Amino acid sequence: MPRLAAVGVVALALAGGALADHLVGRGGVASAPVASLAADAVPPPEASSSAWFCTGGTSASGGATATVTMTNTTDRPVRGRLVAYPGGVPLQVTVPARGELSVEPAGMVRADRVAAAVLLQGGGVAVTQTVSGPLGWSVAPCASSASPRWYFAHGSTAAGSSLELSLFNPTATDAVVDVSLFTSTEGTVAPPAYQGLDVPPGSLATLHLADHVQNDPAVAASVTALTGALVASELQQVGQPPHAGLALSLGAPSTAVRWSFAQSTDVTGGVVAYHVFNPTAVPAAVTMAIGLQQASAEPLPVAVPAGAAVTIVAEQQTRIPMDTPYAVTFRSAAGVGIVVDRQVEAPAGAPAPAVGHTPAVPDGARAWLVPSTPSAGSPWSLAIADLAGSPVRVTVRTLSGDPVAGFTRRTVAPEEPLFVPAPVPAPWGTLPLVVRADGPVAVEFDAVPAGAPGVVVVPSLPLAAAS
Amino acid sequence: METLAPPVVAVVVTHDPGPWFEESLEAWAGQDYPALSVLVLDAASAEDPTPRVASVLPEAYVRRLDANRGFGATADEALAMVQGASHLVFCHDDVAPDPDAIRLMVEEAYRSNAGIVAPKLVDWDDPGRLLHVGMAVDKAGAVVDRVEPGELDHGQHDAVRDVFLAPGGCTLVRADLFAELGGFDPEMVAMGEDLDLCWRAQVAGARVVVAPAARVRHLQLLASGRRELSPDLVADTLRPGHRPLTLQALQRRHELRAALKCYGRGHLLRVLPQLVALSLAEVLVALVTGHRDRAATVVHAWGWNLRRRRVLRRERATVAAVRRLADTEVRHLQLRGSARLTGYLRRALTYGLHVAHLGGPAAVAVPDEHVIASPDAPAAGRSAAGGQVGAARAGGAGVIRDVAAGADGEAAVREGPATGDPTTGDPATGDRATVGRATVGRATVGPATADPANGAVGAPAVPAGLAESPAAVAAAALAAERVARPSDTARLVVWGATTVVIVAGSRGLLGEGFPAVGQLVAVPSWSTMLGRFFGGWSPAGLGPAHPASPGLALLGVAGMVLMGAVGLLAKVVVLGCIPLGALGMSRLARPLRSPAGRMVAVVAYLAMPVAWNALATGRWDALLAYGAAPWILAQLARASGAEPFGSIAGEALAGGAGLAPWRSRVVLEVLGLGLVQGALAALVPTTAVLTLVCGLGLAAGCVLAGGAGWRRAAARVVAQAAGATAVAAFLLAPWLVWQSAGTRPWSVLLGAALPAADGPNVGALTRLAVGPIGDTWLAWGFVVAAALPLLVGRSWRQVWSARLWGVALVAWALAWLSGRGWLGASTMPANVLLVPAAVALALSMGMAVVTFDADLRGRRFGWRQLATGAAALAAVAGCLPMLAAASGGHWDLPVTGYDQAVSWTARTGDSRIVWIGDPRALPGAGWPLGRGAAFTVSERTTPDIASLWPGPSTGAVAAVGHALAEVRSGATVDLGRQLAPYGIRYVVVLGGAAPSIAGLQSPLALPAPADLTAGLARQIDLQHLPAQGGYDLFINSVAGNSVAGPVRGSDRGHGGALGGVVAVADALVWLGVAILAVGGAGRLRRRVRVPAASGAVQRGQPEPGALRATSVLGSRTAKPGP
DSSP: OOHHHHHHHHHHHHHHHHHHHHHHOSOOSOOOOOOOOOTTOBOOTTOSOEEEEEEEEEOGGGTOEEEEEEEEOSSSOEEEEEEEETTOOOEEEEEOTTOEEEEOGGGGSOOSEEEEEEEESSSOEEEEEEEEETTEEEEEEOBSSOBSEEEEOOOOOSTTEEEEEEEEOOSSSOEEEEEEEEETTTEEEOOGGGSSEEEOTTOEEEEEGGGTSOSOSOEEEEEEEEESOBEEEEEEEEEETTEEEEEEEEOBSSOBSEEEEEEEOOOTTOEEEEEEEEOSSSOEEEEEEEEOSSOBOOOEEEEEOTTEEEEEEGGGOTTSOTTOOEEEEEEEGGGOOBEEEEEEEOOTTOOSOOEEEEEOBOSOEEEEEEOOOTTTTSOEEEEEEEOSSSOEEEEEEETTSOBOTTOSSEEEBTTBOEEEEOOSSOTTOSSOEEEEEEEEEEEEEEEGGGSSTTSSEEOOEEBOTTO | OOOOSOOEEEEEEESSOOTTHHHHHHHHHTOOOTTEEEEEEEEOOSSOOHHHHHHHOTTOEEEEESSOOOHHHHHTHHHHHOOSOSEEEEEOTTEEEOTTHHHHHHHHHHHHTEEEEEEEEEESSOTTBEEESOEEEBTTOOEEESSOTTOBOSSTTOSOEEOSBOOTTEEEEEHHHHHHHTSSOTTOOSSSHHHHHHHHHHHTTOEEEEEEEEEEEEOOTTTTTOSOOOGGGGGGGOOTTSOOEEHHHHHHHHHHHHHHHHSOHHHHHHHHHHHHHHHHHHHHHHHHTTOHHHHHHHHHHHHHHHHTHHHHHHHHHHHHHHOOSOHHHHHTTSBSSOHHHHHHHHHHHHHOHHHHHHTSHHHHHSOOOOEEOOTTSOOOSHHHHTTOTTTOOOOOTTOEEOOTTTTTHHHHHHHOGGGSOOEEEOTTTOOEEETTTHHHHHHHOOOBOOOTTTSOTTOBOOOGGGTTOHHHHHHHHHHHHHHHOOOHHHHHHHHHHHHHHHHHHTGGGSSSOOOSBTTBOBOOOHHHHHHHHHHTOOOSTTOOOOOOOHHHHHHHHHHHHTTTOHHHHHHHHHHTHHHHHHHHHHHHHGGGOOHHHHHHHHHHHHHSHHHHHHHHTTOHHHHHHHHHHHHHHHHHHHHHTOTTGGGSHHHHTOOOTTSOGGGSHHHHHHHHHHHHHHHHHHHOGGGTTHHHHHHHHHHHHHHHHOOTTHHHHHHHHHHHHHHHHHHHHHHTHHHHHHHTTSSSHHHHHHOBOOOGGGOOOHHHHHTTOOSSSSOSGGGHHHHHHHTHHHHHOOHHHHHHHHHHHHHHHHHHHHHHHHHTTTTSSBOOOHHHHHHHHHHHHHHHHHHHHHHIIIIITTSOSSHHHHHHHHHHHHHHHHHHHHHHHHTTSSTTOOSSOHHHHTGGGGGGOSOEEEEEEOTTTSSSOOEEOSTTOEEEEEESSSOBGGGGSOOOOOHHHHHHHHHHHHHHHTOOSOHHHHHGGGTEEEEEEEOBSSOOBTTTBOOOBOOOOHHHHHHHHTOTTEEEOSOOSSEEEEEETTGGGSOOSOTHHHHHHTTHHHHHHHHHHHHHHHHHHHIIIIIHHHHHHHHHHOHHHHTOOOTTSOOTTOEEEEEETTEEEEEEOO
């Protein structure tokens, strides 16, 4: 081969390699799927074991009596045990195939604040916790894993409100945590009592945030475990009947750059407020996109300083139409992680609960489980928002696999969320429901009669693909 | 006319003189010394030479003796016959002194008051080439020439000086001194009588000088195989059934006799133990390496002298009677140390052990020696060879056989007689010749050429018909060396500096044992290793019963050889890879025919970051590959059959015609290469593809380079690489079969898949920097320098440069693809894959030196010279990262390993530890755990070397792997419960190659996959200890509640016996293949040595009667051999 040809081949090979390197990047093959960061993700049915950890509930005297509900999405019964904390005796449980099982852990221990660990010999089971009391009721997912970090975008210690942070360590390792509060009045607060807080294995710590931050309507919090991991929930109790509310929410184990609500409705007389919390040390440039069914709205830019929370009140945004459901997606630029929460107050005169708040969904999933609620029979509103960027097809079935009329197969467009207000009784019978799509979607199931959509949200839990 | 000149008698000893004799007589007749008489002593020639003498030199005296008793005894007749002469000139019948030679020698004898005067001996046909200008001797009598074989006479040796030995051929001796000494030693029938005479003369206080102004042409008949040696002379040693006696053996025994005779008693007591020790060492080495002839030579020398101890005593008394100088004064004139040992070491370093044992590369190429055939040897070939100039091949009775190059050939050429076979001589005429030099150098080396396409100006060209002759190539190499040989000082400085840098850079590793980093794991005792191998049970993992790798046995045997010093064994097998690789590179670069090029190649190979990164990350596989790759590539290059690689040692084994196919050269080479590859893979399985990668790379290079015969070359290379890999697979078959029972068996051989994001990019790969060392732009220097021969090289340099770039490109491509997971589920380690690329670049850099010397010298200054300068600077720049890394003293290898970090676990009871993390961070090796992760299990502390062969992932291993895989996928939360039945109490998640210790070490970070760490955090029964510094440690909180004992016992019980049987069978197979490969090669080599006897004509050598090329400076001529 002539010299020039040989030199050319070598040069081309090197240049081609560099180009391929640039195009392919350092990892040409997609890495193995990383276990979902979602704390409420349902383990796959083929898992050999799974665990759920519920905290934030109280005994009957605490005003938020906890009920743990286990929903089995598989075709086989799943056995396990439920351990109530503190100091409870394990309770052997069997969750029937395609069925549910509810247990009140408060009845198993003598304590004001309770937690529960559900240890199952298999996967495919979702566990939620319902709290109910004089102020109303609320449903929150339990955590399927402990985490060293938890973020809460919103809480309130305003007059008449009670805000509790519940820290439960279900692992075998001591957890030493720091709790920081981000207030609208005092900025960042790090109470000494909440620094280096030891949460031994199997113990539960309840922090009354009002002890350190009084009369602040917007309190964000972050929990950081210096060692170990734990589960953190927030219990918000607001006001007095009849205009009162009760909200239990599981923290977000990590920040994200995208958060979604599949549906919101700014009803006349009510209040919808979004709280965007930036726990990082970098300011976040956030865009609030509004998805309407038959129209479009200009995205709303929001600047969130580092270590602060910003509240966006929907009524003050003219681009958000009143009494019209819409989907909301928050996107943070430059990879700065944020956490988003929504607070909803129903118009005056609405039955309890009239106040509630709900964490946004950090990412879409292709399958969702909408678990049961204690108020079956009420009118509901189901919303599905497309997060794929292209039309996705969705199906909705009951837990037993029966198709739901009208939902055999529907297509959801990216900018046009699907809102399905349903009359009483709902055409598909009772919950639970399984929503599947061929692309990532966000699902929200609201109890409309509560006063306004979003006051009480039945949390949807992402299912593993095989579930 | 009356003259006042002292009378001088020239004593010419003849025995069956050939056609040259008249020319010699004419030279005597033409002497201008006025008082010269000529005495011809004929040692019983078959034909009376008197008429021939009379026709040319009618004034000469002729005396015919009735028997041939050798040169010395014949010359001693002059003692009785000559009277009144002041000097005697003892001559062979094949010398032709210049007309003024005798006059000048006599003048110098008087001027220097010398007892013995030697002239400058030059080549008979080519008087411009020096033969001898006096010689030196060491304390053992080993002779070292003062000129290099074939050295041109530019007057560089023309100063009169004292020498220890006046070589035979033509020697002026003061007559009274000769009489006082009693003449030559008559027992020395051939070889060494001149040494003995000169030694005794010096003892007697006489000077021995060389007078270079006096020039004598010498035909060197014996060395060139043109004179027969009568077996009667050595009849006492030629008995039926005995091995043929070589001239080398005669030389050795006479050297020893001279030493035993000439030293005084006190000095002999001091020297004798040294002689004994050196001889024993030589015999031992010769026996170990299978060179029984050499051992027999030494043994014969001692035996012969010991049998003559009475005569020796008399001779010693005679010497004592004439002694005027103490031995200490005589020793001042001798060389220091052992010339033979020095020569051996130099040959070993330069050409390799095999060549060193044989005496030199020409001895490999044409390994025959001067052999005096035993009486019962078949008479053959005389008609074809006897008396044929330059074509003597026959081995008939009484025929001195000298196949072209002679006994020591190139060794004597390069290193001089000190290489072990210093001189030979004609027993009848006393011819001294540097063994084997002349014919090689003269017959095949072409003259200086001005053809820049074929070599540098001044570089000799090889005649077309002899292009592939081993002797031709060896001689061409010799000539090329003269073109590009760095000075000794420069070489000393470079090698010294390189050694200092490496030793200084490794100073921290030479003391204590290695930390448990990567594959640098603990080595158990040799008995433990052998016990495990033959017991068929391995503690690796969970103690499964399966055949252990033969590597365990190899290490066990090595440990046994080192007398149980396993710490030393670890040092040797790890650090020894680096000098082994350097030696291999030197061997690989030898055909470049340029010491400077070879030096550059070796230094570049040492300076490249491959080996040091391997050390820094604890990759033994890469170090083994580093040590072996040059040897493998050298073998494959030879297999290509392309000049220059395919034409030196490779062609030396080109024989085998008439052998069974399974003993042919190719088969034996494949077996040998397969044995090497098998041993590599047996030691560390991830080196299993090294030969194949080298072969594919070279084949791709053949395609890239093109040219004539590239298809054949590529096919040969690929076939040999594939064959060797197949042989290796066969050798490892039992282990592989067991291995295939598990999941992903290839992952054990090729390495577990790395994290997708961790594939090295093209820049890092081409800089050969996949580690902490060399990750800088300076490392591009090697690539730039290696490109020079591709850009400006000519002839074979351009072709081979393209081939080497093919090797590098293939290696880089495989490493790149593998790093991205495009070669399947396994990832071939980039460190291993980069080694062939490093070899190719280093050799290409060496080739750049040859290119500069051969292709650019004499050209007008232009871009090529600029490019050369840039390449030189780039090469220097490329070395800087290695120099910087050397300052640390341990090549960035962490000083603390995981063994120290988790040493406390050993005190907590009999429990197991499961190690999880990036496959590169894992101590030892393990089983794959999906992309980017692997795991292994050990007892009490870090895994030992058995973990390098993890065995099949079945049974308990598979169960543990399944549980860990569930952790990654989030499918379990109670890993502790699942691990407890196997006695696993600790889970260590690795974050780097070693623990990170603030202020002490910051090892390469190799974090475990995120899903793994996240999954472990979900486990409710694992207690996570606080951060340990680069790794996480979990304690299984339920381990104590599960099965208490490990499962080792149950697994060991069954299956172990079968494994042991398989291990023994495997060991036998290895032994068989080794014997077949090594022994077969030896037989083949011996067979090639005597092609005439077998009727085979060695390829590339002139057949009897063929034209004999003779070089003349600046031209090339050929004339029929006489």
